[in-house]
Amino acid sequence: MHDLLIRLIAGTGALLGGLALLIAFNKALREMREALDRRRRALLEPAIYEYANATGHRAILDYLPKPLSRRDRRLAEAALLDAARVVKGESRDRITAAFEALGSVRVSILHLRSQRWWKRAEAAERLGLMRSRAAAEPLVAAMNDPMGEVRIRAARALGIIRGTTSIRPLVLALTDPSRWSAIRVAEILIGTGTEAVDELLAAYDSLPHLARISALDVLGRIRSLKAAGLIRKALKDPHPDIRARAANALGHVGDPGFAADLTEALRDPEWPVRAMAAKALGRVGGQGAIAALCEALKDRQWWVRANAAEALRLVGPAGRDALIRMLDADDTYARHQAVAQLEEGRIIDEYLADLASADPARREAAIGFVEKIIRLERVDHLTQQAIDHAQEGVRLALLKILQRPA
Amino acid sequence: MGKEQARILIVDDDPIIRRFVGTLLAHNGYEVHEAEDGEAGLRMAASLLPRLVVLDLVMPYKDGFEVINGLKDDPSTRRVPILILSVKDREEDVVKALNLGADDYMIKPFSTQELLARIRKILERTAPGGTGCTTS
Numbered sequence: 378m379h380d381l382l383i384r385l386i387a388g389t390g391a392l393l394g395g396l397a398l399l400i401a402f403n404k405a406l407r408e409m410r411e412a413l414d415r416r417r418r419a420l421l422e423p424a425i426y427e428y429a430n431a432t433g434h435r436a437i438l439d440y441l442p443k444p445l446s447r448r449d450r451r452l453a454e455a456a457l458l459d460a461a462r463v464v465k466g467e468s469r470d471r472i473t474a475a476f477e478a479l480g481s482v483r484v485s486i487l488h489l490r491s492q493r494w495w496k497r498a499e500a501a502e503r504l505g506l507m508r509s510r511a512a513a514e515p516l517v518a519a520m521n522d523p524m525g526e527v528r529i530r531a532a533r534a535l536g537i538i539r540g541t542t543s544i545r546p547l548v549l550a551l552t553d554p555s556r557w558s559a560i561r562v563a564e565i566l567i568g569t570g571t572e573a574v575d576e577l578l579a580a581y582d583s584l585p586h587l588a589r590i591s592a593l594d595v596l597g598r599i600r601s602l603k604a605a606g607l608i609r610k611a612l613k614d615p616h617p618d619i620r621a622r623a624a625n626a627l628g629h630v631g632d633p634g635f636a637a638d639l640t641e642a643l644r645d646p647e648w649p650v651r652a653m654a655a656k657a658l659g660r661v662g663g664q665g666a667i668a669a670l671c672e673a674l675k676d677r678q679w680w681v682r683a684n685a686a687e688a689l690r691l692v693g694p695a696g697r698d699a700l701i702r703m704l705d706a707d708d709t710y711a712r713h714q715a716v717a718q719l720e721e722g723r724i725i726d727e728y729l730a731d732l733a734s735a736d737p738a739r740r741e742a743a744i745g746f747v748e749k750i751i752r753l754e755r756v757d758h759l760t761q762q763a764i765d766h767a768q769e770g771v772r773l774a775l776l777k778i779l780q781r782p783a
Numbered sequence: 784m785g786k787e788q789a790r791i792l793i794v795d796d797d798p799i800i801r802r803f804v805g806t807l808l809a810h811n812g813y814e815v816h817e818a819e820d821g822e823a824g825l826r827m828a829a830s831l832l833p834r835l836v837v838l839d840l841v842m843p844y845k846d847g848f849e850v851i852n853g854l855k856d857d858p859s860t861r862r863v864p865i866l867i868l869s870v871k872d873r874e875e876d877v878v879k880a881l882n883l884g885a886d887d888y889m890i891k892p893f894s895t896q897e898l899l900a901r902i903r904k905i906l907e908r909t910a911p912g913g914t915g916c917t918t919s
Contacts, residue, residue, distance in 0.1 A: 422802055422806070423806050426802065426803050426806035426807065427806055427810055429803075429895075430806065430807045430810060430895050459799045460799065460803055462799075462892065463797075463799060463800055463803060463891055463892050463893070464803070464892050464893060464894070464895060465892040465893065465894050466894030466895065466896060466897065467894070467895070467896060468894070468895045468896075469892070
């Protein structure tokens with residue numbers, strides 16, 4: 378029994394020792410291979426970079442040793458992938474041509490059909506860096522891959538490759554939100570910039586409801602005036618959520634010429650449309666925006682009032698003056714929203730500082746303003762400032778006003 | 784003495800950038816030296832007195848802003864022109880670098896032809912009369 382135990386321990390020890398040796402040997406072998414690769418790559422790099430920086434018609438293969446070994450091909454591809462990340466313009470185009478000439482694009486396209494999902498995902502990402510238009514069709518097919526990671530990397534790659542062949546499938550991918558995230562596709566489309574506008578405009582009428590919403594978001598974020606006609610038309614769509622997104626998109630495009638459309642949208646029967654229109658009007662400004670937003674402060678829906686008040690605060694000095702005027706409005710909602718935004722925009726604090734001003738006119742104006750806020754029964758901020766304000770003069774003056782009988 | 788022999792120091796912690804830009808500049812006739820961080824960059828600038836420093840902003844030990852300050856504080860390198868080559872694309876970084884004394888600013892990824900054109904322009908602007916040195 379004792380012998381058996383000793384043999385068992387000795388056997389286990391020998392096995393573990395053997396394993397450790399094997400691991401150490403493998404590690405040493407891998408490190409040696411990596412060191413040799415680094416040295417070989419350092420030899421190849423000058424020629425590869427010279428090719429990328431050249432302006433002539435010589436192909437990459439003319440710069441590399443002949444015949445090109447599999448290892449040199451792999452190392453050249455790695456060097457080109459690194460270079461692809463740091464350059465743009467003509468050198469970038471030459472790097473794409475090099476990937477095509479080395480067969481890297483063809484191999485990565487083949488890997489898109491690998492049994493292993495991570496290999497497919499890696500291939501999709503590499504094809505994005507290679508930017509070859511030859512990869513557009515296979516990447517479109519990869520957007521139907523069962524693995525989400527492969528689909529999103531394929532979409533990203535198509536976004537990088539750009540061009541009609543790449544953008545059209547991305548626009549169509551907006552139609553399938555149940556299978557993958559329309560938001561991520563929309564972000565990729567926004568990244569492609571104005572190139573996506575024509576495709577979105579062409580496809581818009583054939584898109585289903587949810588995809589139209591995403592398309593409007595993308596068009597707004599790209600801020601293309603070319604899309605203004607379609608977005609304005611969408612503002613009259615029978616679906617309120619489309620109208621709301623259209624209003625939001627006009628706000629992103631930001632042209633003051635949209636003020637009239639958005640003012641009209643402030644009278645929409647659906648409150649989400651009115652709320653978005655108020656927000657958008659704050660972004661575009663323009664003629665009549667202030668008056669329309671002041672009117673929207675009286676809306677029966679809280680979100681519309683809140684957005685209109687915020688828009689007035691953000692629209693500039695004229696909006697700020699309008700908020701101050703709204704403290705005298707007949708409508709209680711409007712007055713309360715005005716106070717909230719004046720507080721948020723620290724305009725109340727500016728008046729508070731004037732309570733300790735040496736100028737009697739400014740002091741009087743500040744007292745009148747504070748009394749108005751007190752009459753509206755919005756005293757939380759004032760009470761806090763009567764305790765916390767940095768200036769003793771302000772604290773004392775504020776305390777005195779707050780303690781006055783109503 | 785022509786622009787082709789001008790000595791240029793590349794200060795960047797990314798070896799790919801150093802090698803890529805180095806090859807580009809060497810191929811265009813410049814004498815290229817490389818430093819892998821800000822401290823080494825300042826040391827090499829003081830000893831080599833290059834005609835131009837191509838400088839990254841995000842680096843360990845001493846970032847690019849500190850290197851600009853270091854170059855401007857040292858009387859021997861004060862007049863060495865600096866071209867920033869950085870991934871930092873925010874307006875405030877560009878303005879800060881130019882205010883500290885950088886002569887030009889390029890954002891990565893960059894166009895090699897544009898980089899060469901800008902380098903050429905800086906070297907023309909700061910040609911003889913400055914403290915920069917050439918090897919011929």
